[in-house]
Amino acid sequence: MTRLPISADLIATRNAVHAEALEDDYAALGRKLARTGIDIDAIKDRVAGFSVAVPSWGAGRGGTRFAKFPIAGEPTNIHEKLEDCAVIQQLGRVTPRVSPHFPWDKVSDYKGLRAEAASLGLGFDAVNSNTFQDQPEQAYTYANGSLAAQDAATRQQAVDHNIECIEIGVQLGSTDLTVWVGDGTNFPGQQDLSRSLDRYLEAASKIYAALPYDWRMLLEHKMFEPAFYSTVISDWGSSILAAQELGPKAKCLVDLGHHAPNVNIEQIVARLHRFGKLGGFHFNDSKYGDDDLDSGSINPHQLFLVFNELVEAEHDPRDGFNPSYMIDQSHNVTDPIESMLSSAETITQCFAKARLVDRAALHAAQEANDTMMAFQALRRAYNIDVAPILAKARMEAGGAIDVLEAYRLSQYRSRKAQERKAVGLGAGIV
Numbered sequence: 001m002t003r004l005p006i007s008a009d010l011i012a013t014r015n016a017v018h019a020e021a022l023e024d025d026y027a028a029l030g031r032k033l034a035r036t037g038i039d040i041d042a043i044k045d046r047v048a049g050f051s052v053a054v055p056s057w058g059a060g061r062g063g064t065r066f067a068k069f070p071i072a073g074e075p076t077n078i079h080e081k082l083e084d085c086a087v088i089q090q091l092g093r094v095t096p097r098v099s100p101h102f103p104w105d106k107v108s109d110y111k112g113l114r115a116e117a118a119s120l121g122l123g124f125d126a127v128n129s130n131t132f133q134d135q136p137e138q139a140y141t142y143a144n145g146s147l148a149a150q151d152a153a154t155r156q157q158a159v160d161h162n163i164e165c166i167e168i169g170v171q172l173g174s175t176d177l178t179v180w181v182g183d184g185t186n187f188p189g190q191q192d193l194s195r196s197l198d199r200y201l202e203a204a205s206k207i208y209a210a211l212p213y214d215w216r217m218l219l220e221h222k223m224f225e226p227a228f229y230s231t232v233i234s235d236w237g238s239s240i241l242a243a244q245e246l247g248p249k250a251k252c253l254v255d256l257g258h259h260a261p262n263v264n265i266e267q268i269v270a271r272l273h274r275f276g277k278l279g280g281f282h283f284n285d286s287k288y289g290d291d292d293l294d295s296g297s298i299n300p301h302q303l304f305l306v307f308n309e310l311v312e313a314e315h316d317p318r319d320g321f322n323p324s325y326m327i328d329q330s331h332n333v334t335d336p337i338e339s340m341l342s343s344a345e346t347i348t349q350c351f352a353k354a355r356l357v358d359r360a361a362l363h364a365a366q367e368a369n370d371t372m373m374a375f376q377a378l379r380r381a382y383n384i385d386v387a388p389i390l391a392k393a394r395m396e397a398g399g400a401i402d403v404l405e406a407y408r409l410s411q412y413r414s415r416k417a418q419e420r421k422a423v424g425l426g427a428g429i430v
């Protein structure tokens with residue numbers, strides 16, 4: 001039995017208020033799109049089939065290394081995080097899966113956790129391992145690295161943790177393990193740059209060997225932080241080389257905030273797909289570094305261009321096209337539920353806009369070296385406001401036409417503030 005956290009009556013009542021205007025906007029957009037041969041209902045159906053996972057850790061207020069400013073009613077355990085993720089899914093209807101992080105989300109009964117999620121209308125996405133922090137009970141410190149550590153026992157501990165994550169994931173119904181390590185150096189000379197990669201590859205291959213037949217290992221690269229001189233899997237080049245060395249089940253995961261400033265991320269996406277190594281995404285946005293800002297809040301055009309490459313890849317799947325989509329954000333100054341509702345909408349908008357690109361016109365212009373018309377093929381799609389398509393798909397799936405309005409009217413957060421224990425101060429996410 002599902003027990004959804006927001007009153008269905010509230011959603012229905014608010015939708016009734018907005019329905020007429022939505023029909024009007026949808027019809028107008030339908031006529032506009034029809035003039036270029038696009039069937040709006042077909043786009044709506046694609047939108048209805050789109051989904052992106054939310055990170056369990058995104059349900060709480062994030063923080064910087066300087067401070068965290070908790071809000072009343074934020075979750076402090078996986079059960080409460082699931083409840084908040086259920087709100088996001090119930091209202092927005094594009095986030096049916098949660099990506100858990102271990103040991104942050106550790107429980108004693110994972111079958112029970114899976115059933116609990118299902119009762120909230122949720123499933124589980126990729127499991128994320130954590131060898132970038134020490135845990136109270138662990139034998140060896142990760143201060144000098146994990147999978148690439150000099151010390152063999154430390155490497156083995158990191159391998160064992162990843163294998164435990166796979167075992168947990170099997171019980172939760174996941175089929176992907178996302179591995180991000182913070183291993184690296186802060187000083188030139190601190191470690192040998194080649195031998196540290198050798199150690200990483202050797203340890204990673206032990207994790208790879210433990211993958212069930214239908215699982216993938218998603219390697220997440222990041223240029224810097226916490227290591228500020230060198231990082232072992234620093235960029236998509238290191239990532240694809242490692243994935244190629246490990247085998248076909250190893251793919252690359254692109255976190256949008258993990259690149260040097262101004263890097264052409266959409267080209268990286270195209271390259272990874274070209275070589276059969278595009279595994280998935282952590283969506284967020286950034287201005288300066290790994291800012292973990294809300295998706296599309298800084299550079300929505302870049303997000304659209306990433307989705308444009310994804311549509312190209314889907315049309316030309318080569319050895320297959322099955323990237324997993326996840327959000328990975330840190331919500332430092334907003335209510336995390338509102339941020340994820342808004343981000344999921346932005347991501348879906350980019351997905352929809354990329355489908356509006358006149359591909360035949362784009363390809364013809366490319367063939368003819370007609371730069372301006374090729375650019376215009378993208379620009380025209382980017383400029384279309386697809387909000388009515390998303391709202392209609394959402395409404396038809398039982399979600400709210402105006403997600404933020406419904407969320408605020410539900411007073412969910414203030415209700416939780418009465419029920420939940422207060423979060424301590426401190427820094428960082430959990």
Ligand code: PSV
Nearest residue numbers: 128180220255282290328429
């Ligand atoms: C690292 O910055 C990262 O993007 C990885 O995905 C981690 O698992 C996540 O953030 C957690 O904070």
Ligand code: MN
Nearest residue numbers: 220255282328
């Ligand atoms: Mn990430």
